[in-house]
Amino acid sequence: MLSREPRARARRPYDFFNRSYWFRRVDLHTSGDDNIDLRRHGVLESDGEMVCRARAGDAAAYGQLARRWAARVLAVCHARTGDRHAAEDIAQEALLRGLRGLSSLADPEKFGPWVIGIAVRTCLDWRKSPKRNEVSFDAYAGADVTDNRAAGSERREQAERLTREVEQLPEAYREVLMLYYYQRDGCTYSDLAELLGVSSATINARLTKARQMLRQRMMSEYESQR
Amino acid sequence: MNCEEAETLISARIDGELSASDPAGVALDGHLAECAECRAAENAMSMQDAALVRAFARERRVADAVAARAVASMSTSPSTSMEQRGSARRWVIGLAASVIAASALISVAMVWPGHREKTQQATTPPATQPAVESVAQVAFSTGDVFTCPSGKTDEWQPVRAGAAIATGDRVRTSSAARVELVMADGSQVRLNGETEATLSGERCVELKQGQLWSAVPDKAQPLRVLAVPDAAARDEVTVLTPPGARIDFRCEPGASVLTAVGGSLKVTDTRGAEAHLSTGNAISLINGLASARSGTSDVLLTTRWLNDLLLLKGGNDPEVTARVTELLKRIDQENPSTQPTAGVVAPGPVEQIVRSQGERWSNPLACHVRSPESLDDPSARVTAARLLADLAPPSAIADLIGLLSDRDGKVRFYAATALHRLTGQTLGRTPAECSTDSPATAAQTQRAWQAWWDRQTAGGT
Numbered sequence: 001m002l003s004r005e006p007r008a009r010a011r012r013p014y015d016f017f018n019r020s021y022w023f024r025r026v027d028l029h030t031s032g033d034d035n036i037d038l039r040r041h042g043v044l045e046s047d048g049e050m051v052c053r054a055r056a057g058d059a060a061a062y063g064q065l066a067r068r069w070a071a072r073v074l075a076v077c078h079a080r081t082g083d084r085h086a087a088e089d090i091a092q093e094a095l096l097r098g099l100r101g102l103s104s105l106a107d108p109e110k111f112g113p114w115v116i117g118i119a120v121r122t123c124l125d126w127r128k129s130p131k132r133n134e135v136s137f138d139a140y141a142g143a144d145v146t147d148n149r150a151a152g153s154e155r156r157e158q159a160e161r162l163t164r165e166v167e168q169l170p171e172a173y174r175e176v177l178m179l180y181y182y183q184r185d186g187c188t189y190s191d192l193a194e195l196l197g198v199s200s201a202t203i204n205a206r207l208t209k210a211r212q213m214l215r216q217r218m219m220s221e222y223e224s225q226r
Numbered sequence: 227m228n229c230e231e232a233e234t235l236i237s238a239r240i241d242g243e244l245s246a247s248d249p250a251g252v253a254l255d256g257h258l259a260e261c262a263e264c265r266a267a268e269n270a271m272s273m274q275d276a277a278l279v280r281a282f283a284r285e286r287r288v289a290d291a292v293a294a295r296a297v298a299s300m301s302t303s304p305s306t307s308m309e310q311r312g313s314a315r316r317w318v319i320g321l322a323a324s325v326i327a328a329s330a331l332i333s334v335a336m337v338w339p340g341h342r343e344k345t346q347q348a349t350t351p352p353a354t355q356p357a358v359e360s361v362a363q364v365a366f367s368t369g370d371v372f373t374c375p376s377g378k379t380d381e382w383q384p385v386r387a388g389a390a391i392a393t394g395d396r397v398r399t400s401s402a403a404r405v406e407l408v409m410a411d412g413s414q415v416r417l418n419g420e421t422e423a424t425l426s427g428e429r430c431v432e433l434k435q436g437q438l439w440s441a442v443p444d445k446a447q448p449l450r451v452l453a454v455p456d457a458a459a460r461d462e463v464t465v466l467t468p469p470g471a472r473i474d475f476r477c478e479p480g481a482s483v484l485t486a487v488g489g490s491l492k493v494t495d496t497r498g499a500e501a502h503l504s505t506g507n508a509i510s511l512i513n514g515l516a517s518a519r520s521g522t523s524d525v526l527l528t529t530r531w532l533n534d535l536l537l538l539k540g541g542n543d544p545e546v547t548a549r550v551t552e553l554l555k556r557i558d559q560e561n562p563s564t565q566p567t568a569g570v571v572a573p574g575p576v577e578q579i580v581r582s583q584g585e586r587w588s589n590p591l592a593c594h595v596r597s598p599e600s601l602d603d604p605s606a607r608v609t610a611a612r613l614l615a616d617l618a619p620p621s622a623i624a625d626l627i628g629l630l631s632d633r634d635g636k637v638r639f640y641a642a643t644a645l646h647r648l649t650g651q652t653l654g655r656t657p658a659e660c661s662t663d664s665p666a667t668a669a670q671t672q673r674a675w676q677a678w679w680d681r682q683t684a685g686g687t
Contacts, residue, residue, distance in 0.1 A: 059388025063297045063365070067540075070293035071286055078285070088292055095296035159281035159598065166281075180241070181282040182289060189243050200243075208237040211274055 051108035054099075062099050069112055070095060072195065073119045075182035079175035080123035082167050090126050094119035116195055165217045173210035176203060227257045232264045233271075240275050245680045280598035287544050297388065298363055298408050360390035361425050362407040362415065366538045369403025369419065391425055398422045399436070404534045411446040415439070418476075418531045426452075433477045439487070439532060441472040453477045453511070463511050464494040474529050482511040485523045526556060530579050537586045541593030550590045551599075553580060554606035557613075577613075585619040592618070592625045595637065604634060611640035618644045627679060630672040635661040638668060645675065653678060 047065065054061035073094050077087035098115035105114055166174050179192055189200040196203070227235075235254040238244045244251045258265050364371070364387050372382040376394025391397060391407060399405055399421050407415045409428070417423060421436020430450045431438070442449050446469055453463040453475065463482060467473050471489030476482060484493055486503040493501050496514030503509060508523035509516055536546050553576060560574030573581055580587050591610045594600050600607045611629065618626060622644070629641035639661035646652055655663070655671045663671060 058386070059364075059390075060386045062300060062388050063293070066293035066297050067290065070296070071289035074285065074289045074292055084285070084288075088288060091289075091292050092296045092299070095293065096299050099296065099300055158277070159284075162277055162281040163285075166278075177278070178282075178285075181278050182285055184279055184282070184286075189238075189241070204234055204238050204241075204243065207241065208234045211237060211271060212233070215270060215274060 046109060047111040048108035051102055051105060051111050054102055055108075065111060066095050066099060069098075069115055071183040072112070072179055073115060075178040076116055076119045076175065077123055078167075078182075079171060079178045080120065081126060084163075084167075086126065090122050091119060094122045097122070113195055113197075161221075162214075162218070165214055165221070168217065169210055169213055173206055173213060176206040177210040177214075180207060227253055229257075229261060229264055229267075232257045232261065233267060236264070236268045236271055240271055245677075245684075247677070247680065247684075279596075283598055286542050287547070290540065290543050294365065294408070295412075298365070298410065298412075300363075360392050361428050362391040362409045364389045364391065365406045365408040365414075366535050367403065367405040368534055368538060370400035371403050371405045372398045372400075374398070393425060393427060396422060396424045404531065406535050412443040413446055413449050414441045415449075416532060416535055433475060435477055435479070437474070437476040437531065439472065439474050439529060440467050441488075442467045442469050444470045451475060453482055462496055463514055463516075466492045466494075468492075474525075480513055484509050484511065485525065485528050487525050487529060526552060526576065527579075533579065533583060537583065537590070541590040546590050547594070547597070547599075550587075550594045550610070551603075551606065554594070554609045555603075557609050558605050580613060581617070585617050588614060588618045588622050592622060595629060595632075596625075608634065608636040608640070611637040615640040615643040615647070618648065620648050623648060623679060627672060627675045630660065630675055631665070631668045633665070635663075638663070651678070 045064075047068070050061045050065050050068075054065065070091065074087055074091040077090040077094065078084050081087050081090065094115065098111070098118050101118075102111075105111060166177055168174075169177065176192060176196070179195065180187055189203040192203045193200045232254055235244060235250055239251065239254065244254070258268065364385055367385070367387055371385050373385050373389070373391060374380070374382045374396040376392065376396075382398060385391075385397075397405065397407070397417060399417050399419050401419045403419050405417050407417075407425075409415075415423070415425075415431055416439040418437035418439075421438065422434040423436070423438060424432040424434070426432050429447055430452065431440070432452045432454050434454060438451065440449055440451060448469065449467040451465040451467060451473070453465070463484075465473060465475060465484055468489065468491060471491045472487040473491055474485040474487050476484075484503065485508040486505055488505050490502060490504045493503065493509060493511075493516065495501070495511060495516040499516055501509055501516045506522045506525055508528070511517065533549070536543070536549055539546050541547070541550075556576040557574065557580070560576055561572070591614050594610045595607055595614070600610070611634075614622070614626070626641045626644050626648075629637055630645075632638050632641065639657045642652070642655065642657035642660040646657060653671070653674050655674075660668065660671060
């Protein structure tokens with residue numbers, strides 16, 4: 001059955017070959033070494049090590065931390081606001097606050113949960129802000145140039161429909177679903193469990209329920225269109 | 227086991243959380259063998275998972291851009307607030323919808339990058355002025371890159387990604403180095419090896435020698451590039467990169483070549499004569515004097531040096547995605563045959579570019595094959611899989627196993643070929659057999675490989 005213990009995935013020698021390799025590859029490549037032999041770097045640098053480098057003045061470490069956590073920060077912001085465009089601004093702000101406030105982080109290894117906490121608080125600020133009641137980007141039909149370019153693509157439309165349905169799920173379920181699919185490669189239940197402060201079994205249950213609700217919603221939509 | 231428990235386990239299996247040897251997995255298989263409803267649910271959940279991966283592909287790319295913007299913001303004013311940017315975007319959209327021209331113009335002024343920086347500068351306390359003076363940040367670099375502060379003659383210091391570049395700083399690259407500088411408004415300046423340039427102002431770069439590429443976002447102010455290969459000879463050339471344009475400029479003493487990579491631009495030679503270029507045009511400048519247009523340029527080959535930088539950005543970066551798509555399209559044109567072959571068939575010049583950089587292209591190619599957009603061009607997708615068959619490193623084994631159940635038989639063929647090359651195994655299904663398998667058999671083959679791979683990786687603990 002599912003392990004309830006967080007996996008020491010970055011430490012295990014074979015882990016170099018797992019699907020999160022691509023995720024690490026980007027980090028390693030940004031070191032500036034053109035001829036880096038990734039096989040010599042089979043172990044992923046931890047968040048704590050990156051935070052320490054950043055605090056010591058290594059500017060590259062900031063970029064690596066931001067790239068490592070951007071997808072999950074953006075996922076939380078999207079889930080909490082239900083507005084993907086507002087989420088981009090909030091996620092950028094949260095990452096910026098996190099990077100600028102590294103000196104106040106007590107446990108460098110907890111950078112991820114810490115920056116997610118900042119994102120949650122930034123979302124709360126946004127919710128309280130009167131500006132959130134301004135007309136949303138989404139309110140203007142056809143305003144999204146990127147999406148419009150592919151307006152003829154049926155697949156794109158299906159993806160858009162599915163994303164909208166995910167946005168309609170209850171927050172706890174859309175949050176776990178977005179966290180999972182924003183960074184599908186390399187994302188494990190134990191990662192999400194640590195971020196959300198729940199067990200891996202709860203993540204499994206929430207993902208299962210979210211998918212079930214999503215199927216029902218899609219089915220209802222399909223039935224209503226017939 | 228009831229159906230509810232089975233559904234939870236199916237979900238875990240789809241997410242790769244349930245290994246083949248797990249007792250719960252064995253129990254699940256037993257339940258599935260007897261329960262047609264759960265088999266149907268498993269099928270539906272697999273399809274839903276693939277649809278969700280496709281649906282969130284755009285968001286994953288957006289996340290990379292958000293990270294880049296957050297890091298770039300660090301070197302600029304601390305007053306870049308979320309509210310300001312959020313309302314700015316809404317104002318821009320408001321402009322599109324509004325008929326009140328006067329108020330709309332004011333809104334545009336509010337979000338114009340130059341205006342924003344001026345506003346920030348005016349409200350920033352004097353103590354933080356040094357941060358405001360930085361005009362760019364090193365976003366990516368490979369090889370040895372150095373900067374020399376303004377006013378100094380020979381105090382070159384090595385720099386790495388994240389370093390701030392101040393007004394008047396000189397930047398120099400060694401022979402195999404590349405560097406990308408990002409300005410606060412998102413403008414990019416990339417330098418090839420053996421290049422020296424000076425950031426002489428917010429919107430001005432002086433190129434002394436080497437090769438430069440620059441891009442200016444749609445709503446930013448134009449960027450001026452001065453080529454000054456020999457200050458004494460006064461053969462200065464000015465290139466204006468307007469919003470939305472991209473240029474490639476190779477500057478050598480006596481002769482320079484300017485290529486319009488995207489959009490239209492204007493070049494002014496040393497005698498003040500102007501020439502206008504559009505996408506794909508290139509012009510030679512001899513001793514600072516514009517010659518006749520040299521016609522169209524192969525932009526992909528001219529800018530091949532950018533690949534070293536792009537490969538640092540990961541396979542999901544939008545520019546890398548576009549680059550891979552363009553490369554695959556060109557490779558298809560070079561070698562239109564898409565029949566699966568185990569060997570390499572006389573690669574053309576563009577394919578040679580990819581092959582010369584070997585496994586570094588593996589990640590972008592794998593991302594391309596997995597992307598929903600790639601389904602629009604099956605031929606390019608097969609080409610990507612063919613290159614993966616030759617270039618993929620052992621770390622790509624998990625991804626290759628994922629492709630064994632691809633709907634395209636040729637993709638399955640190349641995935642199986644790559645796995646055979648990397649592991650020496652076929653697990654009873656040759657690449658040729660994989661290419662003709664039914665979806666059910668392909669899924670079975672994939673499960674067999676996954677189980678084998680789980681055993682191999684478990685042995686490392």
